[in-house]
Amino acid sequence: MEEVLKVVGLKKYYGEVKAVDGISFSIYKGEIFSLLGPNGAGKTTTMEILEGLRRPDAGEIYYFGERVQKIDMRIKERIGVQLQDSRFFDYLTVKENLEFFAGLYSRKNDVTRLLDILGLQDKSKTLVKHLSGGQLKRLAIAVALVNDPEMVFLDEPTTGLDPQARRTLWNIIVRLKDMGKTIFLTTHYMEEAEQLADRVFIIDHGRIIASGTVNELVNSLGMESVVEFDLDETMPVEEYFKDSRKLEDGRYEITTHDPEKTLSIVYELARKHGVKIRNLVIRRPNLEDVFLHLTGRSLRD
């Protein structure tokens, strides 16, 4: 597969803080590559180094097969960038903003087509200051595509959006992949990485702690199932199950190879303590479980 971007031993320190601590990865043409991690893990710093907005302290970057010392104009012409908090000219319309940004590149995408792809056609004459959060995110992606880039950086594109707006954006991202774009996506939503990413690299404290496809990562845990449930009164679940924990919302979670046996023990304990079980779910492990297993913390922590 054609390597679009390769990073080797990338480092960025701010005094004592190791924002990015020697990470390495490669991104291949046409894939959606996701960097998943909690807030402050180093996702945005990594992305901004690769966009040319920050200088690395160490490491090698290869773009389109060539080593680059600096992300110069030549590279910027070929990449599209959606920043986490993208801002535009508030007093220019959506279309004017797109035309403005398109004017800064030598290669241009058709603005009308972009408005159509991003579902912003009816907002083309609206001033940016009047857009909703979801519309702004879509505009940010549209701006990232004005130069018809080979590679698109999407930094937490759905953060702060409601579930419906998030779904809409996911569909757009899938459509971009179908158009042949290589996508570098950062997110702290494990559902987003699971839904969209071909490969996921999990980052924590500036280091890559796991990588692979979603299936590879989940299977690496060696778990088969997760049992989740509510109790109407407290019960010492953790005393009976080593791989259990109480979630922030009060639910209990037990990872197990043998869900049938686990269930019977849980029911037995509930009867013994006079407690009722509610909302019981048996599910496959997910990336959240992988992160929990690797760090002992939740992605949301």
Next chain:
Amino acid sequence: MKIIRLGQGFFLSTFREFGSSFWILIFPLILYVIMCSIFGHFDEGNMGIRLGVVYEDKLGGPGKIIEMVLSKISGKNGPFEKTEYATREEGLEALKKDAIDVLFVVPKKTSIHMLRAMLGGKGGLPPASLLIFYVEGRTVSRIGANIIENIMDSINLEATRRHGGSYRSFNVAMEPIRKKEAMDFDFRYYFFPGVMLTAIISTSVFSFPIGFLEMRKNGLTRRLFATPITPLQFFWGYVFGMFMMVGLSIIGLYALAYFVYGVKQHIWEFKFIAMILYSIFTLFSLGLMLSAFARKLGTTVAISNITNYILMFLGGLYFPVFQVPFALRIIVYSLPSTYLVEGFRRFFGYDIVGLSWVSIFGVPAIWAIVSLVIFSLRFKKVMGYE
């Protein structure tokens, strides 16, 4: 090309934002209308011809008539505001600097000459000769001189009527002072450069530092640096955008002054337009220096306001400020706006303190150079890229 594209974006965005466009485009027009309305009206209600008088002779006897007549026509009683000068040179200097409109000189021995004239011109002395100096080309000066001349002629006529044919009339000599650029004092002209500089200052001390800071804080700067533009292109694009805003403001002011207030003389001269460009350059430089220190929005707005008011009021954009207390005068003489506005007023013939052309261009140039050096040293911080 990218600079023009960036400039267009910045211009359009600033133009559509009411707060910015009000202060840069609308406020100067309102200010000019207000200033002309208030002071133009005062001017019409009171002629207020400023008369300078030099008594080289201590008047006595019939000569006292002149002194009495001048008192009668000055202050509340007449159109003149009288100021006495000790010497003819002082009076002429005041006339050249537009401190007065007309100078009346009573030469030595006027009293004795007038006495002789009344006695029938015996004794072989020539008739008394009074001098009226006025500025050539200034209507108000000429009118003032004619009024004085007519009054003096009336005195001669009255004396002839009372004393018969033996009376030898005193002469009244009209002496024009050549002052090529001189114009009548006219508030419409006086305020025009001041208001124009207000528009430039509003852009430079507000739009530059606050604009750079806001873009840096809200992330627009980062977004732009993610595109293939260099910091210098970004910088020149922003300067170009602000230049267009100021240009539009000046065009609006020219239109108002020309079509509504009839300000037509000198403003189309190449030198005058070059002076506008020079003012934009120096004051934009000052704005860039302020940008170099802009970190927090609240502090920057406060500093911009203070700078704005100092440049406007202590720079004498609306009122002469050269008579303020010594401590403030130091500030007055160190501000670029003081020199720029005086430079513009020279075109209309208003030269109050006689600043040299070297200082008119030199002091703002020093400000510009210092500002640009400071800005260059902090360029990376101002532009907000790593």
